[in-house]
Amino acid sequence: MLADEPTTANAQTLEMFNAGWDRIGVQKKVKESASQDLRSDFFNLSRRARDGFEVACAAKDEDQAETSYEAMVTTLSELWEYAAYRDRPFRDLLGLIEATLRYRSTKEFIPEQRKVILDAFSDLSRWHLDQSRVDEHLEQFMVHNLDIESPLRAPKGKKVRISIEIIEDDTKE
Amino acid sequence: MTQKSKQLPLFLDTTLQVDRCLSAHDSARSDAVAKLLGDYNFLVSCVYSRLEFKRVVLQNIALILRYIVEADPPSFFGALLRVSKLNYTPRKASTLANILAWIGHNIDSNVQTGEVGSNIDLVIARRAESYIRNTIKRRWLWYRRTIDSLVDRMNCQRGKEQPVENADGSIDTSVHESACKNKGCNIANFFREQMSRLKKLLADLKKAKTTNGQLTDELEDAIRSIEAAIKDPTRLYNYNRCLELSDVWIHLESVAAGISDFGTTNYKESDLICPSLGLTKRQP
Numbered sequence: 001m002l003a004d005e006p007t008t009a010n011a012q013t014l015e016m017f018n019a020g021w022d023r024i025g026v027q028k029k030v031k032e033s034a035s036q037d038l039r040s041d042f043f044n045l046s047r048r049a050r051d052g053f054e055v056a057c058a059a060k061d062e063d064q065a066e067t068s069y070e071a072m073v074t075t076l077s078e079l080w081e082y083a084a085y086r087d088r089p090f091r092d093l094l095g096l097i098e099a100t101l102r103y104r105s106t107k108e109f110i111p112e113q114r115k116v117i118l119d120a121f122s123d124l125s126r127w128h129l130d131q132s133r134v135d136e137h138l139e140q141f142m143v144h145n146l147d148i149e150s151p152l153r154a155p156k157g158k159k160v161r162i163s164i165e166i167i168e169d170d171t172k173e
Numbered sequence: 174m175t176q177k178s179k180q181l182p183l184f185l186d187t188t189l190q191v192d193r194c195l196s197a198h199d200s201a202r203s204d205a206v207a208k209l210l211g212d213y214n215f216l217v218s219c220v221y222s223r224l225e226f227k228r229v230v231l232q233n234i235a236l237i238l239r240y241i242v243e244a245d246p247p248s249f250f251g252a253l254l255r256v257s258k259l260n261y262t263p264r265k266a267s268t269l270a271n272i273l274a275w276i277g278h279n280i281d282s283n284v285q286t287g288e289v290g291s292n293i294d295l296v297i298a299r300r301a302e303s304y305i306r307n308t309i310k311r312r313w314l315w316y317r318r319t320i321d322s323l324v325d326r327m328n329c330q331r332g333k334e335q336p337v338e339n340a341d342g343s344i345d346t347s348v349h350e351s352a353c354k355n356k357g358c359n360i361a362n363f364f365r366e367q368m369s370r371l372k373k374l375l376a377d378l379k380k381a382k383t384t385n386g387q388l389t390d391e392l393e394d395a396i397r398s399i400e401a402a403i404k405d406p407t408r409l410y411n412y413n414r415c416l417e418l419s420d421v422w423i424h425l426e427s428v429a430a431g432i433s434d435f436g437t438t439n440y441k442e443s444d445l446i447c448p449s450l451g452l453t454k455r456q457p
Contacts, residue, residue, distance in 0.1 A: 083299045088342055095303025102275070131338075135310065142311050142318065149311070151275040151304040152234070152268050153198050166254075 042082050043125055049075040050121035056106045057114050065106050073102055079124075089129040093120060096138060099148045109146075116144045181434075183213035183455060184427035185320060187225040188438040190218060192457065193319065194230060194312060205457040209436060219426035220325040220332035223316050225419065227346055231309055231336060235346040237265050238305045242342045247298040249273075250287045272301045302342055309336055309344050326366075326429040327422060328359035331412070350412035360415060361406040367425050368403070370450055374421065375399045377449040389441050395421050424450050 052072030059065035076098045083091050097120050109117065120137045123129060141148055185193075189206070196202035210216065240252035249269070256265045276297060287294060313336055317323060325332070331353065337345045364371065378396050382388050388396070398417040402409055409415050415422075420442040427435050428450050435452040437443045447454040 080296055080300055083296065091299055091303045092307055095300060096307050098300075099304055099307065138307055138310055139314060142314055147197065148304075149197070149308050151272050151301075152308055153275075154267065154271050155274060156198065 038082070038085060039127065042079075042085075045075055045079055045082070046121075046125035048072075049079065050118070050125065053101070053114075053117065053121060057109075059106075069101075069106055073098075076101065087129075089131045089134045090124075092131070093124055093129065093134045093137060096120065096134070096141060096148055097124065099151050100141060100146050103150065113144050113146055116140045116146065180215045181213045182215040182217055182430075182432045183210065183434045183436050184430065184432040184452075185216055185218045185222075186423050186427075186435065186437040186439060186443075187222040187229070189436045189457070190222060190226055190316060190319075191230055192438055194226075194315060202457075209455060209457040213434070215322070216320040217322045217324060217427075217430055217432055218316070218320045219327070219423060219430075220323055221327055221329045221419070221422050221426060222332075223323065224329060224332035224348065225423075226316055227313070227332075227336070228348060231312060231346045233265065234268060234305055235309055235336070235344050237268055238302060238309070239343045240265075241298050241302055241305075244289075244298075246290070246295050247302060247342075248289050248294050249298040249301050250289045250294045252298070252301075254289065268305075269301070272304060273297070276300060306338075306342065306344060309346070322430075324426055324430045326359065326426055327363050328357075330357040348412070353412040353415065354410055356407075356410045358410075360409045363425070363429075364402055364406040364409060367429070370425070370428065371399050371421070372403070374446065374449045375403075378445060381445050388445075391420055391442055392445065394418075420446060424452060427452060 049072050052068050052075060056065045056068035056072060059068060076094065079094055083094070097117065100117065106114075116137075119140070123133060123137065138148075192202065193206050196206060237252065237256065240255050241247050241249060244251045249272075253266070253269050253273075256269060287297075331348050331350070334349060339345055375396060378388065378392055382396070394417040398414060399421070402414075402418075409418075420439070424435065424443070424446045427433075433451065433453055434455050435443065435447055436455045436457075438456060440454070440456065443454045446452075
């Protein structure tokens with residue numbers, strides 16, 4: 001039976017239904033807005049990192065180059081906070097760039113190497129990134145003799161020892 | 174042909190390629206290798222050596238990667254805990270420790286707590302994953318790119334299997350050993366082709382054993398394996414039997430390619446195999 005007017009029970013259901021939609025709508029808007037904020041923060045950070053590298057390379061003054069370079073490395077570290085929201089190609093590209101640049105300085109890179117690094121930076125700010133594109137960068141880094149393996153090596157002249165102690169969790173019975 | 178354009182080839186065995194790959198941060202070692210290579214203008218290696226390289230260099234770090242990604246969500250401290258329980262794998266533990274030090278944790282203070290499954294654990298795991306994955310891919314590409322020619326008279330099928338990326342982010346570097354029995358390679362024919370050289374090598378090894386009293390385990394295995402394969406070369410269509418002759422195969426690939434200068438750091442075996450096969454051993 002179809003009713004022209006909703007019964008009390010139907011009206012209540014309809015009200016709840018609409019309210020639910022509203023809640024979902026609000027949640028969706030909040031999510032969209034948060035997602036846009038996230039993207040915008042991410043783009044700003046990745047551009048800042050790229051610009052930092054460019055400025056460091058172009059700087060005539062050594063202090064300025066060093067300051068920009070260090071700021072760029074810090075920004076790269078901050079980008080890892082976004083890794084949870086990004087896929088593997090992004091993380092691999094970020095890891096590739098960071099492994100090449102951290103604990104180094106602009107003086108260590110020749111112009112051809114700087115160009116290869118800047119190309120990789122350009123893709124870092126893309127939201128959608130193909131793994132094949134990242135692999136191309138990886139190959140270019142290798143062709144131009146850029147070292148990406150330093151995270152796996154002990155610091156020069158040092159050995160790293162980590163002792164592990166398992167701590168009992170008191171909150172669990 | 175001018176002196177400059179004359180080809181001076183050097184065959185690089187697995188040990189030398191491993192040295193080239195891993196000694197980048199050891200300037201004395203890499204200078205010594207560079208000095209040796211500087212005397213040549215054409216570098217050659219073989220597919221079988223690349224298989225050894227995969228087994229020795231890539232499988233080790235691929236396993237660490239698997240330890241990290243197999244937890245859900247991925248866990249760095251979980252992997253560290255697991256590796257630390259395996260007392261016989263100090264290299265794996267040191268790789269993870271190096272990554273942690275490189276990222277910057279546990280540097281300034283003596284004690285820090287890292288909880289398995291915490292947010293920091295996940296972030297470090299994601300970073301470590303990327304560094305390791307990139308390193309595995311790079312090293313595989315590196316092997317081919319740093320030489321001018323990769324010969325393969327054995328037509329080694331296992332050596333052609335490149336690392337494969339899995340959906341979970343791990344990289345499969347396994348050697349599909351059981352597939353060797355499918356006879357997809359040229360190993361038995363290669364053995365027959367090189368029979369006279371192998372018989373001479375066998376005689377020389379036996380003579381050296383008599384003179385020196387003892388050979389390395391690898392050379393003892395080689396003697397037994399050559400003797401058995403002379404009777405039946407098809408027995409070599411078996412990964413483990415083929416492996417018993419690994420040093421011999423690599424030297425023979427150099428001979429078959431017509432390259433007399435053999436670059437190696439594996440002096441114990443090459444000291445005997447090189448002169449027997451008419452090769453000149455070159456060490457960094």
